[in-house]
Amino acid sequence: MDAGTEALLQRRLKPEAVELRWAALQDGQVPAPLAVESDEYTVDPTGGTAVDDAQLSAFRAAVLAELDGVRGDATREFDHRMSLALRRHLRILPAEAGRGDVWDYLTFVVFPDLVISRFAPKTRERYRGDSRRHALRRLWRRGLVLSPRFLGGDHGLAEDEFVQILERQTTSLSPALSDAVASAIVGSGLTGGERREFARRLMKIITYRTGMYWLGDEDSEALSRFVDACAAEVTPSSEPS
Incomplete structure (x- = not known):
């Protein structure tokens, strides 16, 4: 609106x-x-x-x-x-x-x-x-x-990526965190199935790391650093430990 x-x-x-x-x-x-x-x-x-x-x-x-x-x-x-x-x-x-x-x-x-x-x-x-x-x-x-830049075009997310972000409470209630996750997915340089798997594993790690703690929207840089750290943990065989 x-x-x-x-x-x-x-x-x-x-x-x-x-x-x-x-x-x-x-x-x-x-x-x-x-x-x-x-x-x-x-x-x-x-x-x-x-x-x-x-x-x-x-x-x-x-x-x-x-x-x-x-x-x-x-x-x-x-x-x-x-x-x-x-x-x-x-x-x-x-x-x-x-x-x-x-x-x-x-x-x-x-x-x-x-x-x-x-x-x-x-x-x-x-x-x-x-x-x-x-x-x-x-x-x-x-x-x-999500910010308009992630809704379509060159930086748009795929359908499965929208689902990963918007159907998890951790991100769906936090536009700043959702944008940080979207930015990490788009910036991963991956395509197709590899990017889809990256997004799924990234969200799994973020959900595990945040647990029951609330991440506020006040500091977007801190949220980006948090997401980047989670993204760095994503490997083809990684699982939260």
Whole structure:
């Protein structure tokens, strides 16, 4: 979300509406984007400014502009651009970002055409809003935790590397540490399977070394030194001892 932009209360798609749209997708019927009845969703009643139709339309338009015609079949580039677009334009509160029904609304109402272009409606995990493998939620999470330079392009991480960083609590809760790990992976000079194995072993060592201790984000240089020291321990046969 752009700095200084107010977060909005997002809409939450009701379970029965989710099931109807899921069934339609499986039958090859893609719901028209932004088409929804007022009784199909709710909004947090506790206060704050709720997103309206015009803002949702503008949000979708901004994301489409960022994608610039790239669709889900160009998987790596689509994920890169969508991560950046959600980072910049999704005006969401952290608490609401943890709700599956919010992501259900974004999936089945705001971006059904984009999600189905990325994942065929066969694996429900990609369409279930409370799943960490959700088509959009995982990309928003990348943009939240990692710096833009690691989301794609020459310094972009591979899918397995994103998983290694973002599905471990040690790194997923610390953007500075995540960036330090990403930098070590990209700077390793390795490619393909060797880099993938390096990333896995590096995360294994970092997880072992940190244990139950919290690493703060205050000193990025100290975090980089810590990650570099862990990376120096990685060899093709190394295991934490």
